[in-house]
Every structure is written in structure tokens, then in C-alpha cells.
Amino acid sequence: MTSGGLHHRTCSLCEAMCGIVVEHRDGEVISIKPNRDDVLSRGHICPKAVALKDLHEDPDRLRTPLRRTPGGWQEISWVAAFEEIEARIGDIRARHGNDAVAIYAGNPTVHNLGAMLGIGDFIRALRTKNLYSATSVDQLPHMVASWALFGHQFLMPVPDVDRTQLFVCIGGNPVASAGSIMGAPGFEKRIDALRARGGRFVVIDPRRTESAAIADEYFGIRPGTDVYLLLALLHEVFKRGQVDLAHLAPHVDGLETLREAVLGFDPQVLAARTSLPHSRIIALAHDLMAEPRALVYGRVGACTQEFGGLTLWLIYCLNAVTGHLDREGGMMFAEPAVDLTRAYGSRGHYGKFHSRVRKLPEFSNELPVAVLAEEITTPGQGQVRALFTFAGNPVLSTPNGGRLDAALAQLDFMVSVDLYLNETTRHAHLILPPTSPLERSHYDIALSGFAVRNVAKYSPPLFPKPAGALHDHEILAQIAQRLRKAPGSVTGRVSLKVKDAVARRLGPDGTLDWMLKTGRYGVPNAGKMKLLGALPGFGALRKLMRATDRRPVGLTLQRLLDAPNGVDLGALEAAFPRRIATPNRRIELAPAMFVADLGRAAAALDAPVPSLSLIGRRHVRSNNSWLHNSQRLVKGKPRCTLMLHPDDAADRGLADGAIARVTSRVGMVEVAVEITPDIQPGVISLPHGWGHGRAGVRLSIAGAHAGVSINDLVDDQRIDALTGTAVLNGTPVEVVAA
Numbered sequence: 001m002t003s004g005g006l007h008h009r010t011c012s013l014c015e016a017m018c019g020i021v022v023e024h025r026d027g028e029v030i031s032i033k034p035n036r037d038d039v040l041s042r043g044h045i046c047p048k049a050v051a052l053k054d055l056h057e058d059p060d061r062l063r064t065p066l067r068r069t070p071g072g073w074q075e076i077s078w079v080a081a082f083e084e085i086e087a088r089i090g091d092i093r094a095r096h097g098n099d100a101v102a103i104y105a106g107n108p109t110v111h112n113l114g115a116m117l118g119i120g121d122f123i124r125a126l127r128t129k130n131l132y133s134a135t136s137v138d139q140l141p142h143m144v145a146s147w148a149l150f151g152h153q154f155l156m157p158v159p160d161v162d163r164t165q166l167f168v169c170i171g172g173n174p175v176a177s178a179g180s181i182m183g184a185p186g187f188e189k190r191i192d193a194l195r196a197r198g199g200r201f202v203v204i205d206p207r208r209t210e211s212a213a214i215a216d217e218y219f220g221i222r223p224g225t226d227v228y229l230l231l232a233l234l235h236e237v238f239k240r241g242q243v244d245l246a247h248l249a250p251h252v253d254g255l256e257t258l259r260e261a262v263l264g265f266d267p268q269v270l271a272a273r274t275s276l277p278h279s280r281i282i283a284l285a286h287d288l289m290a291e292p293r294a295l296v297y298g299r300v301g302a303c304t305q306e307f308g309g310l311t312l313w314l315i316y317c318l319n320a321v322t323g324h325l326d327r328e329g330g331m332m333f334a335e336p337a338v339d340l341t342r343a344y345g346s347r348g349h350y351g352k353f354h355s356r357v358r359k360l361p362e363f364s365n366e367l368p369v370a371v372l373a374e375e376i377t378t379p380g381q382g383q384v385r386a387l388f389t390f391a392g393n394p395v396l397s398t399p400n401g402g403r404l405d406a407a408l409a410q411l412d413f414m415v416s417v418d419l420y421l422n423e424t425t426r427h428a429h430l431i432l433p434p435t436s437p438l439e440r441s442h443y444d445i446a447l448s449g450f451a452v453r454n455v456a457k458y459s460p461p462l463f464p465k466p467a468g469a470l471h472d473h474e475i476l477a478q479i480a481q482r483l484r485k486a487p488g489s490v491t492g493r494v495s496l497k498v499k500d501a502v503a504r505r506l507g508p509d510g511t512l513d514w515m516l517k518t519g520r521y522g523v524p525n526a527g528k529m530k531l532l533g534a535l536p537g538f539g540a541l542r543k544l545m546r547a548t549d550r551r552p553v554g555l556t557l558q559r560l561l562d563a564p565n566g567v568d569l570g571a572l573e574a575a576f577p578r579r580i581a582t583p584n585r586r587i588e589l590a591p592a593m594f595v596a597d598l599g600r601a602a603a604a605l606d607a608p609v610p611s612l613s614l615i616g617r618r619h620v621r622s623n624n625s626w627l628h629n630s631q632r633l634v635k636g637k638p639r640c641t642l643m644l645h646p647d648d649a650a651d652r653g654l655a656d657g658a659i660a661r662v663t664s665r666v667g668m669v670e671v672a673v674e675i676t677p678d679i680q681p682g683v684i685s686l687p688h689g690w691g692h693g694r695a696g697v698r699l700s701i702a703g704a705h706a707g708v709s710i711n712d713l714v715d716d717q718r719i720d721a722l723t724g725t726a727v728l729n730g731t732p733v734e735v736v737a738a
């Protein structure tokens with residue numbers, strides 16, 4: 001807690017983790033400026049940082065629990081809310097079983113220390129198979145590929161952008177996003193530096209994005225065909241016999257299987273499907289083979305397509321066989337102070353159970369969110385009758401949002417832990433608002449693992465918790481405690497119960513301190529930690545403290561408190577073979593599930609190409625659906641427009657600014673047209689996160705800039721069959737004048 005004045009903090013809104021300097025007086029934020037001395041962001045912030053003030057001071061932000069009644073929303077006490085949850089959930093579980101209660105966790109969860117540390121306990125108390133999150137709409141293929149190749153779902157490589165000479169970006173827009181699964185604040189400056197040392201930045205995307213605008217070379221690819229581009233690139237590498245597995249070679253299996261599978265494709269046919277000239281693909285393959293410091297990075301656009309799993313797998317393979325995986329200037333692995341790949345997170349598992357209706361496989365106990373609506377509306381044993389949403393707005397952020405919107409209205413009971421009465425939470429029976437980001441401490445426990453430099457930064461709360469308010473983790477803990485009171489609910493492994501009990505006792509900051517001390521850069525002799533390590537459930541911790549590659553530098557919470565600009569822990573460094581986490585400690589380049597899925601991609605090579613394909617887009621002033629209630633972020637030219645190529649506009653008689661009607665198999669929207677040559681013919685684009693015009697929301701500014709939801713057009717039946725990831729990009733649509 002702070003008195004007024006200037007305070008150094010880390011922005012908690014996105015993966016870039018920018019350092020900010022906040023000035024406040026008498027409880028009011030006066031300014032938010034960049035921290036030029038921050039160890040990671042070096043003075044960069046984006047326009048969203050200032051929205052932390054708007055979020056904190058927003059009169060629409062909920063501060064008291066609400067109950068929905070026939071007469072409207074009524075404020076209630078926390079105790080009344082928790083009692084109602086205990087009674088209603090207890091009744092539903094007693095009559096229909098644990099799986100009748102589902103949970104959806106949204107993207108902000110991962111930016112929240114308390115939530116990250118508390119949600120596992122909450123989920124274990126629910127004991128449901130119906131666990132959903134934003135993972136299956138934005139990053140699941142990365143996690144499945146990392147699990148299958150390297151043995152851990154969170155062992156995801158990140159671009160060594162500050163040392164590379166050739167950066168190939170597929171389906172990502174880091175200029176707008178500041179990086180994703182790549183914490184790279186000030187990305188443009190990093191690309192300027194790359195160019196100054198003689199390097200090149202290449203962007204592959206159906207739209208000439210903000211990132212493509214600063215690229216040295218741009219490939220306008222057909223949506224959904226990255227898998228074919230990657231197969232063509234790999235084909236050339238294998239055909240030339242120029243495989244360079246570098247230091248990984250003694251630790252790699254599956255190379256021959258991969259080679260055989262790739263060489264079975266005709267590169268000319270592959271190139272034709274991408275709409276890119278074969279000669280350009282060949283040239284890019286040669287550039288990748290010739291440049292010792294090169295990398296191929298793929299992000300949201302690459303993984304949210306019909307072959308997203310294959311695409312991410314092949315990106316990893318291409319980096320590996322061209323000698324650019326786990327090598328300086330290539331795709332490397334961060335080694336954060338709190339390392340989820342070492343001691344705390346599950347390695348991952350796949351297909352242990354399947355969704356009830358569509359039989360899609362789980363990954364790490366989570367089902368694809370594309371099945372949530374049907375799990376609510378399809379009668380039978382295991383039907384979802386109650387739902388918890390945590391910091392999520394799936395009506396706007398998941399496929400066929402209209403169907404989910406209708407499904408939520410059928411639930412017997414719904415509870416939302418959320419700051420706002422939005423398009424999703426309006427269906428809740430209870431809304432429980434946590435404290436604002438400026439009222440809680442912050443450490444990026446997950447995202448530090450994907451930063452382009454190893455750093456550790458901690459922010460204490462800027463403002464005290466208001467009287468009567470609860471933090472997210474306190475809300476989760478209260479509910480979990482009550483759920484456990486139900487008869488027969490206290491089961492599960494002793495080790496997990498001990499772990500949860502210790503974490504509850506220490507609280508988020510105490511747990512973080514303990515994680516830092518025992519981590520790679522912690523204290524040499526962890527003292528009392530050794531005693532903790534002797535408890536059941538702490539085997540991984542004992543292993544962590546004995547790890548031979550520990551480099552203790554005395555990192556503790558106090559040390560971070562004493563370092564308001566953060567602590568620099570060094571550049572990315574080679575991690576393999578010491579961090580390979582597969583059971584046989586070898587990298588598997590050709591997991592059977594991926595090789596088998598190539599048959600699906602081969603069969604689709606001849607599929608008809610839609611006359612128009614819809615893709616999403618991101619803007620630097622937008623963060624999914626939840627920052628549109630900030631006037632400073634939504635003001636100016638409307639950003640929720642339908643981008644359309646001039647030829648496609650002319651064919652349909654559409655002028656710039658005209659209203660178009662866009663129709664897909666599942667829905668229709670009407671939206672203003674923005675004609676631009678920056679999109680490929682046959683492709684149209686809408687940004688995601690909009691569509692605030694639904695009745696019953698309490699978002700006065702967003703409501704005045706409603707826009708339309710792309711997810712009212714995205715088909716929930718189109719998923720990547722391998723991973724269950726929603727196909728957000730490449731939806732076949734028709735466009736006519738409205």
C-alpha cells in the first residue's frame with residue numbers, strides 16, 4: 001500500500017509486462033507513464049496502460065456482490081452470496097452429480113497472481129470434468145505440441161528476438177499485441193535493432209497487418225493454409241538433405257518418420273493451396289537453412305485454424321531441423337524465477353476422457369470450449385446445469401457466441417466472478433466482483449515463462465483493499481471451502497490437499513516468496529523450505545532444490561520489493577537436454593498423433609476454396625472484450641469495421657462506409673465496410689471482442705461503441721479435430737449490401 005506520489009509497477013493487462021510509473025494523490029491516479037529503467041520494457045508502454053486508471057475508476061465497475069431478481073439486480077452481502085452458492089451448487093451436485101457444474105476461466109486469469117495460485121484449489125473442490133477456458137480459443141495447439149515433443153505443456157519456445165538475424169512471423173501481429181507467447185514490449189524497436197544489425201523481419205498473414213507494415217518481406221497467404229506452407233518449407237529442407245539438428249541431434253527421435261511423411265507431399269500442390277508462388281517458398285526455405293540465427297514463430301492466427309495442431313507442430317519441427325531450436329537467435333526457452341515447467345504445473349495429458357456430446361478429447365483436464373453450449377443444452381446424464389465464469393466473457397470470445405448466449409439462459413444456476421455486468425455475466429444469478437488490478441499485488445507467474453529475457457518483477461498493491469472488498473483468490477477460497485463441506489466431497493490425493501492447505505495459509509505473496517526462494521535463482525540453502533519439501537506433495541520441490549543447474553542469487557520477495565525496476569536474470573540460454581521433460585528424456589519430432597493427422601490435411605488439399613473467408617484481427621487499443629469501457633481507448637474512428645479488398649467490394653457494389661450484411665452457417669451481422677488493399681482478395685476481417693449491443697449489460701461507454709461480434713459468425717462445429725481448438729480464422733461467409 002502506498003501514500004501518494006510516484007510508484008513503479010508492472011502493467012498487468014497483457015503478456016508484455018511493461019514497467020509503468022504511476023502517480024496518484026488522494027486515491028486518484030494522476031498519471032501512468034513508461035518506466036524507462038524497467039529491465040524488460042525499457043521505457044515502452046502502449047495506450048492500454050493508461051486504461052488501468054479507467055478500469056480502476058470506472059463507475060460501471062462492480063464493487064458489491066449482485067443477485068439477479070425478477071425486479072432487477074440487487075446488492076447483497078458476501079455471506080449471503082456464499083450461502084446461496086453453497087445451497088444451490090450443493091443441491092445440483094446432489095441431484096445430478098459433480099459434472100453438472102462447469103467452470104469457464106477467461107484470459108485475465110493468467111495475469112492475476114492470486115487467481116493463478118487459487119484457481120487450482122477451486123477446480124479441485126468442484127471435481128468436475130466440465131472445465132473450460134480461453135486456452136482452447138487461442139493457444140491450445142502450442143501446449144499440445146510442447147507436451148508431445150518436449151514433454152511439458154508449458155515448455156513453449158519463444159523467439160530470441162534480440163539476437164536473431166531472420167525473424168519469420170506466421171499469423172502473429174506483435175506490433176499490435178506486444179507479443180504473445182513472446183513477452184516482447186517495444187517490439188518495433190527490437191525489429192529496428194534487428195534491421196540495424198543486418199537482419200530481416202518476414203511476416204506471413206492473409207492481412208497486411210501492422211507488423212507486416214514494418215516487415216522487410218510480406219507473404220499474403222490464403223487463410224488456413226499455413227500447414228501447407230510449412231510442409232513445403234520442410235520438403236525443401238529434406239530434399240536438399242540440409243537437416244541441421246545442431247546440439248539436439250543425440251536427443252531426438254522421429255526424424256526419419258518426419259522426413260518420410262513430409263516427402264510424401266508434392267511441394268507444387270502445397271504451394272498452390274497457399275496461393276504463394278512456389279519459388280518464394282523455396283527462397284524462404286533456403287534463407288532459413290543459410291542463416292545461423294533465424295527463427296519461425298507462429299501465433300494466434302496460426303493456431304486457430306482447421307489444422308492448428310499440425311501447424312504448431314510443424315513450426316517446432318522446422319525450427320528444429322534447420323538448427324534454430326534452443327539456439328541463440330532462434331526459438332529458445334525462458335527460465336523464469338518461478339518455473340511452471342519444473343515444479344508446479346502438470347506436464348499435461350491428452351484424451352484421458354472426452355466430451356459427453358461430441359466426444360472431443362480433453363487436454364490437461366480441460367475440454368474445448370466449442371462444446372460448452374451443447375453440453376448445456378443436450379439432456380442426459382452429465383448435462384451442465386450450473387456454471388461458474390471467472391474473468392471471462394465467452395459470449396463474445398468463443399465460437400457461435402449467439403448459441404452460447406441462448407444456452408446460458410437455460411442454466412439452473414450461474415455465478416460470475418467478474419468486474420462487470422457484461423454480455424456473459426448478465427446471465428448469472430450472482431456476480432461477485434473482486435478488487436481492481438491496482439488494489440492487489442502482481443507477479444506474472446505464468447507469463448514470465450514466455451518473456452524474451454529472463455526477468456523477475458513484483459508489484460505490491462497500489463491502493464489498499466477497500467473495506468468489505470475481496471480479492472479474487474479470497475472469493476475462490478471461500479467458495480471452495482463451502483463446496484468441500486458437502487458430504488462425500490473431501491476426496492482426492494493427500495498431496496494436493498496438503499499443497500492447497502499450505503498455499504491458503506501462506507497467501508499469494510507468501511507462496512510467491514516461497515516459490516522464488518526455492519526456484520532457480522532463489523537462496524542457496526532454502527532453510528525452512530527444506531522442511532516444507534519433506535511434506536507429501538512436495539517431491540517436485542525437493543527435486544527443484546537439488547537441481548544441478550540452479551543458480552541461486554538470493555531472489556526473494558523482499559529482493560523484488562527492493563528492485564522497483566525488476567531484476568534482470570539474463571538472456572535466454574540453451575535449455576536442452578537438461579530440461580527435456582518427456583518420460584524418456586528425448587525430443588519426439590514425430591508423435592504418432594500428429595503424423596496421423598497429416599492424412600486429414602492431405603485430404604483437404606482438394607477441398608473447394610470459399611469465395612470469402614473471414615479472419616479476425618487485433619488492435620493495439622483493444623484487449624479482447626474487456627477494455628472497451630475506456631473512453632480513451634474507444635474514441636476516434638470506429639475500429640469494429642469489416643475490412644474488404646477493393647475487388648471484393650466492387651463485386652458486391654459496396655462503397656467505403658456502407659453497411660454490409662455478413663452471413664455464415666451460424667449467424668449474421670451488419671457492419672460498416674472498410675475497403676483496403678491491405679487484405680487479400682477473397683478474405684475479409686472483423687476484430688474480435690466487440691458486440692456490446694446486447695440488452696442488459698452495464699457498460700455505458702462500450703455500449704455506445706458496440707460493434708458486432710465476430711463470434712456470432714464463427715462456427716462452433718468447425719474445430720481443429722486434433723486439438724479441439726476453435727477455428728476462429730477462415731470461416732466461409734457471404735457478404736452483400738445491407
Ligand code: SF4
Nearest residue numbers: 011014017018046049
Ligand atoms: S503492451 Fe500495453 S497493455 Fe501490454 S503490458 Fe505493455 S502497457 Fe500494458
